Amino acid sequence: MKLLKIAAKAIAVLISVIVIFIVAVFLLDNRSTHYLKISNIPEAERNSYLIKNVNIVPMSSDTVLVDKMVLIEDGAITEISNDISVEQHTIIDGKDQYLMPGLIDMHVHVWDEYELGLYLASGVTTVRNLWGQPMHLRMKELIESGEILSPNFFTSGPKLTGSEFIGDDNFQIFSEEEARQIVIDTKEKGYDFIKTYYGLPQEYFDVVIDQAKISGLDIAAHPSYKVAYDYHFNPQIRSVEHAEDIVQQPLEYKLDSAKLGKVVEDFSKAEGTSFCPTLTVYHNIYKMIINDSILNSSDLNYMNPLIRMVDSEAQFSRWNSAKRNDSTIEISIRNQHEFHLLAISKLHEAGVNIVCGTDAGIGVTIPGKSIHQELAFYKQAGLRNYEVLKTATINPSKTHKFLNDFGTIENGKVANLLLVDDNPFDNLATLEQPQIVFSGGRMINRTTLDTFEVKAAERSNLLASAFRYVEFLLFK
Numbered sequence: 505m506k507l508l509k510i511a512a513k514a515i516a517v518l519i520s521v522i523v524i525f526i527v528a529v530f531l532l533d534n535r536s537t538h539y540l541k542i543s544n545i546p547e548a549e550r551n552s553y554l555i556k557n558v559n560i561v562p563m564s565s566d567t568v569l570v571d572k573m574v575l576i577e578d579g580a581i582t583e584i585s586n587d588i589s590v591e592q593h594t595i596i597d598g599k600d601q602y603l604m605p606g607l608i609d610m611h612v613h614v615w616d617e618y619e620l621g622l623y624l625a626s627g628v629t630t631v632r633n634l635w636g637q638p639m640h641l642r643m644k645e646l647i648e649s650g651e652i653l654s655p656n657f658f659t660s661g662p663k664l665t666g667s668e669f670i671g672d673d674n675f676q677i678f679s680e681e682e683a684r685q686i687v688i689d690t691k692e693k694g695y696d697f698i699k700t701y702y703g704l705p706q707e708y709f710d711v712v713i714d715q716a717k718i719s720g721l722d723i724a725a726h727p728s729y730k731v732a733y734d735y736h737f738n739p740q741i742r743s744v745e746h747a748e749d750i751v752q753q754p755l756e757y758k759l760d761s762a763k764l765g766k767v768v769e770d771f772s773k774a775e776g777t778s779f780c781p782t783l784t785v786y787h788n789i790y791k792m793i794i795n796d797s798i799l800n801s802s803d804l805n806y807m808n809p810l811i812r813m814v815d816s817e818a819q820f821s822r823w824n825s826a827k828r829n830d831s832t833i834e835i836s837i838r839n840q841h842e843f844h845l846l847a848i849s850k851l852h853e854a855g856v857n858i859v860c861g862t863d864a865g866i867g868v869t870i871p872g873k874s875i876h877q878e879l880a881f882y883k884q885a886g887l888r889n890y891e892v893l894k895t896a897t898i899n900p901s902k903t904h905k906f907l908n909d910f911g912t913i914e915n916g917k918v919a920n921l922l923l924v925d926d927n928p929f930d931n932l933a934t935l936e937q938p939q940i941v942f943s944g945g946r947m948i949n950r951t952t953l954d955t956f957e958v959k960a961a962e963r964s965n966l967l968a969s970a971f972r973y974v975e976f977l978l979f980k
Contacts, residue, residue, distance in 0.1 A: 613865030
C-alpha cells in the first residue's frame with residue numbers, strides 16, 4: 505500500500521510538471537506575439553481617419569477616382585468625396601498614391617499568430633482558413649475582441665471525410681447520424697462554415713448539405729472522388745477548391761481540353777458556386793522537383809517551424825522520390841500547371857466567379873507572399889489587371905454573407921484598405937509592398953509591417969505548435 509501511495513504521488517508530480525511545462529511554453533509563445541497587440545502599435549490605436557489627396561481604386565467598377573478624400577469612422581468607410589471637412593479625426597496625406605481594398609485570400613492554413621502579421625505585411629486583410637481546429641476558435645475570439653492586429657479571420661470546422669480516407673488531420677464520418685451531428689457541433693462551437701473533403705461519400709454528403717442548410721452554414725468543398733464533380737454545384741456549396749481536381753476527377757488525369765469544355769459549361773450554370781484555383785500550391789510541386797535546395801530557401805523561415813519540419817520535409821521527399829522513379833515527372837507537372845492556366849482562362853470567359861486562394865501554410869507555400877504569385881498566374885492566364893484584382897477583392901465578397909462588407913471602397917464597407925505607390929491596374933507588383941495597410945480602419949505603416957515579417961522569420965514556437973496539434977488530435 506505504501507508503494508502504491510509513493511507511485512501515485514510520483515505520477516501526480518510528473519503530471520503537474522508536464523502541465524506546468526506546457527503552460528510555460530504557451531505563455532512564452534503568447535508573450536512573443538505581443539508585437540501584434542494594438543496597444544503596442546501607436547498608429548493603430550485609433551480607427552477613425554480622414555485620408556486626403558488619394559486616387560481611389562474602388563473595385564466596384566473598372567475605374568480610378570482621382571484626387572479624392574475618404575472618411576473612416578469606427579473602422580468603416582462613411583464618406584467618399586472631393587472635399588470633406590472634419591475636425592476630430594487625424595488627417596493622412598495620401599500623397600497622390602493609390603488606395604484600394606485589402607486583399608482576400610480564400611484558402612489558407614493558419615498555424616499561429618505570427619502568420620497573421622505576415623498576411624497583413626503582404627496586403628492581405630481577410631483570410632478564410634480551411635482546416636479548423638480549437639486553436640482557431642481562440643484566435644477568432646482574440647481578433648474579434650480587438651486585442652491584436654490581424655486580417656479578418658474566418659475558419660471552417662474540421663475537414664469532413666468518409667470512413668475509408670484515413671488521416672489524423674481528417675474527421676472521418678461513419679454514419680448519417682454522425683454526419684448531421686458534426687454539422688450541428690460545428691455551428692455550436694463557433695466555426696464559420698463547413699469544409700468537406702476528398703473521401704466523403706454521397707450518403708453522408710447529402711446529410712451534410714441538408715444539415716448545413718438548416719444550421720445556416722455554407723460549405724467549401726475540396727472535391728470528393730466519391731461523387732461526380734458536378735455534384736458539387738450545389739447552392740449550399742459556396743466554393744469548389746483546387747484546379748488540379750478538375751484534372752484528377754472529371755478529366756481522369758488527362759489534359760483533355762474537350763472534356764474541360766464540358767466542366768466549364770457545367771460550372772457556368774452552377775448557381776452561387778465560386779471556384780478557388782490555388783494554382784500556387786500546385787506550381788510549388790514543380791519548384792520542389794527542379795530545386796533540390798528549396799528547403800534551404802530563406803523564404804521558408806516564414807513557415808511555421810512544425811509545418812516546415814514535418815510537412816515541408818515530407819512533401820519535398822515525396823516529390824524528390826517521384827523524380828528519381830519517373831524521369832517524366834517534371835514535364836508532366838509543368839504541363840498540368842499550364843493546363844490549369846487554360847482552365848482559368850476558360851472558366852473566366854464563361855463567367856464563373858473565380859476567387860483567389862493560395863493554400864498557403866502547407867508545403868513550401870508561404871503565408872502572405874504567395875498571394876502575389878497566385879495573382880500573377882491569373883494574369884498569365886489572360887485576365888486583365890482589373891479582372892485579376894477582382895478575384896481577391898469583390899469576387900470573394902459574393903461567396904459568403906460574412907464577406908459581403910469587404911472587397912470594395914464604398915460607403916458602409918469595412919475599412920480594409922491598402923495605400924500603394926502605383927496604379928495596380930498598370931502594375932500588380934505594387935501590391936507586394938503596400939506603404940500603409942488599414943485593417944478595420946487601424947493604420948499600420950510599412951516600418952511596422954516589415955517588423956511583422958522579421959518577427960515571424962525569427963520565431964521559435966515548434967513546441968507550442970506541436971502541443972496545439974496534439975490538442976486538435978484529442979479534441980477535434
